């Protein structure tokens with residue numbers, strides 16, 4: 247469903263299906279949004295960003311609003327996600343880093359010892375005025391459709407800071423976690439403070455749900471997660487409880503961690519494509535909604551495959567107390583936006599039919 251202008255984003259009447267599903271309440275249809283829906287796969291995004299660095303773009307309120315809304319003009323998704331990046335708050339407190347095109351975050355002086363921690367001072371609202379301004383403007387533009395705020399999880403942020411850039415195996419990060427628990431805990435404590443503040447700032451500006459992207463935490467074992475990561479995530483989620491907004495917790499390759507991620511305190515646990523949703527229901531403690539979990543690569547296959555896989559995920563998702571349809575990780579850059587538009591409509595009509603609504 248392609249729409250031309252922002253005003254074509256239809257206001258929702260009553261409570262949003264996305265928020266209802268996060269709260270495990272009955273929904274007229276399964277709500278859907280896509281991780282990384284704002285950005286790289288959209289031609290209009292490339293035009294809006296042309297000649298501008300990623301971090302520079304993340305500091306311009308009008309551009310943040312525009313890029314956040316772009317996917318909503320193409321897809322009838324049930325939520326918008328703020329255009330930003332997990333390293334924006336680190337940059338805002340003065341860490342010298344950049345996002346290299348096609349590579350990801352690169353940190354000039356990686357964290358090596360306790361003296362490096364001083365570079366991670368607490369984040370205050372004045373550090374990110376552009377986030378507050380953009381989120382406020384978006385809430386008005388969205389006319390009741392929820393805005394999702396987000397931040398990076400402490401392990402994932404630590405990985406960029408310790409490795410100095412993207413890593414497949416996170417060896418140095420884990421060496422620090424195994425070898426120097428006091429420094430590790432001090433580092434994750436500071437990162438959790440920054441992440442918590444960044445999420446609180448977005449909620450104060452009107453975000454009606456938050457997602458913690460601990461994308462790379464699937465590289466640790468359950469015992470290590472429980473000992474070295476969970477307490478920091480739990481503090482973030484516990485501190486957010488007072489805001490009343492749904493809290494989503496996502497990581498990749500976290501099949502063995504789903505139960506512990508549930509324990510960390512989010513309302514919704516994100517599941518990647520490796521664990522079917524009905525199996526994820528058995529792994530996550532009761533009282534949680536699930537989000538996921540179509541393999542983003544499925545969208546590159548012919549439509550009949552996309553359709554069959556989406557129906558399968560929807561069917562399995564019915565075993566959950568609440569289900570927010572999503573991909574198992576972010577939209578791949580080469581994804582055809584028309585396929586996402588079609589998928590969004592399929593999720594809505596199929597789930598409404600199954601719920602007896604159509």
Ligand code: CP3
Nearest residue numbers: 281282283284285286300329330331332349350459461576
């Ligand atoms: O979901 C959305 O559409 C909102 C925007 C968003 C971005 N990054 C914009 C972005 C979100 C939610 C993120 C989160 C993020 N950033 C994560 C967690 C999600 C995940 O994918 O696991 C991580 C690990 C990062 C760090 C990061 N930023 C990487 C690894 C990269 C390079 C790879 C890539 O995605 O192209 C970035 C850059 C980045 N962040 C881009 C966008 C749109 C591409 C920059 C460009 O267009 O030049």
